[in-house]
Amino acid sequence: DADVTQTPRNRITKTGKRIMLxxxxxxxxxxxxxxxxxxxxxxxxxxxxxxxKDINKGEISDGYSVSRQAQAKFSxxxxxxxxxxxxxxxxxxxxxxxxxxTIYFGEGSWLTVV
Amino acid sequence: GENVEQHPSTLSVQEGDSAVIKCxxxxxxxxxxxxxxxxxxxxxxxxxxxxxxxxxxxxxxxxVTLNKTAKHFSLHITETQPEDSAVYFCAASxxxxxxxxxxxxxSLIVHP
Numbered sequence: 001d002a003d004v005t006q007t008p009r010n011r012i013t014k015t016g017k018r019i020m021l022x023x024x025x026x027x028x029x030x031x032x033x034x035x036x037x038x039x040x041x042x043x044x045x046x047x048x049x050x051x052x053k054d055i056n057k058g059e060i061s062d063g064y065s066v067s068r069q070a071q072a073k074f075s076x077x078x079x080x081x082x083x084x085x086x087x088x089x090x091x092x093x094x095x096x097x098x099x100x101x102t103i104y105f106g107e108g109s110w111l112t113v114v
Numbered sequence: 115g116e117n118v119e120q121h122p123s124t125l126s127v128q129e130g131d132s133a134v135i136k137c138x139x140x141x142x143x144x145x146x147x148x149x150x151x152x153x154x155x156x157x158x159x160x161x162x163x164x165x166x167x168x169x170x171x172x173x174x175x176x177x178v179t180l181n182k183t184a185k186h187f188s189l190h191i192t193e194t195q196p197e198d199s200a201v202y203f204c205a206a207s208x209x210x211x212x213x214x215x216x217x218x219x220x221s222l223i224v225h226p
Binding site: 045 | 146150158159160207212213218219
């Protein structure tokens with residue numbers, strides 16, 4: 001089955017450390033996203049990319065950076081992790097031209113910053 | 115930008131009862147309204163969506179209604195079952211980017 005795969009699925013890191021979350025997809029979608037989920041705050045968009053040469057900030061991009069290495073790969077970096085970046089992170093894809101506007105989420109990456 | 119408010123944050127019902135989750139949006143240009151279900155420990159998945167040229171859409175026990183004038187839309191689940199227990203997210207987006215803005219989620223608990 002075509003899917004959205006995130007690595008690592010769980011990570012504990014220390015304050016000030018650099019951490020990268022990786023995402024790859026076999027859906028063939030052009031659009032990729034990184035969301036953050038916190039209890040009571042819903043799903044908030046960090047960054048999105050419409051194609052390899054297109055990167056855009058979402059509503060909460062401060063403290064994060066991204067890289068679109070290929071159509072199928074989109075990574076999220078925390079350059080200097082802080083405890084309030086402890087959250088569940090979702091990579092996602094969509095392809096409005098083929099599948100309507102459905103967002104397909106990966107399984108999520110739990111990040112704890114201590 | 116778009117702002118989506120979702121209520122209630124928690125909803126507890128008995129099996130067989132109906133459940134209604136309500137959302138309001140701020141951007142009158144929004145024209146696509148999906149609903150996602152997230153079971154415990156799982157990823158959110160689309161369960162139903164509605165476009166602004168339609169007032170209501172049904173899929174078995176779930177339905178969504180849209181009132182464009184009032185800028186609100188609702189998810190209705192009839193004959194609830196324990197497996198309906200999950201967090202439900204509404205979202206709104208507009209043509210062009212179609213990037214959804216999500217509500218904060220409703221935790222639905224269905225008691226057997």
